[in-house]
Amino acid sequence: MSGEHILFETRVGSLARLTLNRPAARNSLSVAMLEQLHDGILRLGETPDVHVIILSGTGPAFCAGHDLRELTAARLQPDKGQSFFQETMSKCSQLMTAIVHCPKPVIAQVHGIATAAGAQLVASCDLAVAERGARFATPGVNIGLFCSTPMVALSRNVSRKAAMELLLTGEMIEADEARRIGLINRIAETGSLEEVTEDLAAQIASKAPATLRIGKEAFYRQIEMPLTEAYSFASQVMTVNMMLPDAEEGISAFLEKREANWQR
Template sequence: MDAHAPSETTPEAADLVREETIGRVRRLTLVDVKRRNLLTSEMMAALDEALERAARASDVRCVVIAAEGPAFSAGHNLKAMTQHYGDPDGGRAYFEQLFDQCSALMYGIARNPRPIIAEVQTVAAAAGCQLVAACDMAVAAQSARFGTTGVTFGLFCSTPMVPLSRVVDRKAALEMLMTGDLISAERAEKIGLVNHVVPDDKVTEETMALAEKIATKSPLVLQMGKEAYYAQIEKGLKDAYAHCSTVMVENLMTHDGQEGLTAFVGKRDPDWQGR
């Protein structure tokens, strides 16, 4: 956990992420339903700590990240972000800490020794879509939707672009990033963002079946194989996250970045000026 992570509210970790072990599978369920499982600093810290516990648990061989409520995760807390434009530095320190923490969480998923599967029943948007892309595998309900929606309100999804561009082809990734549109679960499967699309009432069953199948394998072999996979396919990942975190911050300091978020929170149309 980042000791210098930005503070928004201080709910208990158990109010954000529910942990349960079923056989050799650790289920981590995001339960901040009222806030649509936003990736606040507290949520990211709670999830990171839960993942670390799963990594240390000798009886855990696979991890599932699921969620309750109308969104798997709606991304970052835009309202809280706009409030920091009033900081003496215009919010720069807050934004740097927020995106550094988010990048560390996503990078940590790739480095976690346990296979991690996203179970998506609803909407995964912006950093929520990033979380899905960062997981090793994903199972989606037919009604699930996915999108890197930031460009719609003036914030290009630069850090979500890092895992997205590593799991889907270039043109599909750029279309998602440049339109901000939500795509269907079927489209997400076609472009490689998710592994399987199943009926809504079967998503937990199918996800657990996949996790339990993986959990029958040697945990050491899984750890070695996962580490080797990311070492060869994702070279430059840490540098990519560092770079894109900087881009996100710079984006937020522009007029259009500020205008887009302010307009979103104010429920009005933004006035783009290209600066």
């Protein structure tokens, strides 16, 4: 449990869960929330017996984005809030980058709404499971604030036209549409969100931890490279991976038709 109780941490076997706990504020990302999430991701990423991390929220929403009341209050400062706005956006970018760079797979478990920086949080996670009825939007354009930082994660998840439509219209989309455009992976029926998410997490956690770590890092590095460079890089990664004990064990187990005994 976090110090200020705005973020809870729980463990079930090799699965770790970070739960946003500002239900009255729709789990909006205050500076304190950004800091605690960032610290949690970094710490769990280096915790050997944690293999998969799940992000979820309490109350009626997964995450409604930045805390607009906190941002508005900062306008009373002598610089009209500019330094606070810069700090907030910097901390948010650090969090999203930490999720991508985390050596463990991170899964968003989404209910209610995920809007603005909340949608950015979903897009930054490696996988996302949403409850049927969940809705997504980047509605900054409706209040004179283009969702520029959410755009970074969004444009790396969905097609350009789909991203631009969300960013330019600010309209909400339902879970079915979010899945169609690639923002989420699976839809859970009402009442089964946690079960579906944990089943997916457990399936991934059953794989060799070293293989997951190598694969996740390689995925995000190669996706920004030109094709020829990406193949060259991926070939090197495959060679390194083949030299690991888990790869030798996994191939042997497959050929011998037995369960693999991964190093932990």
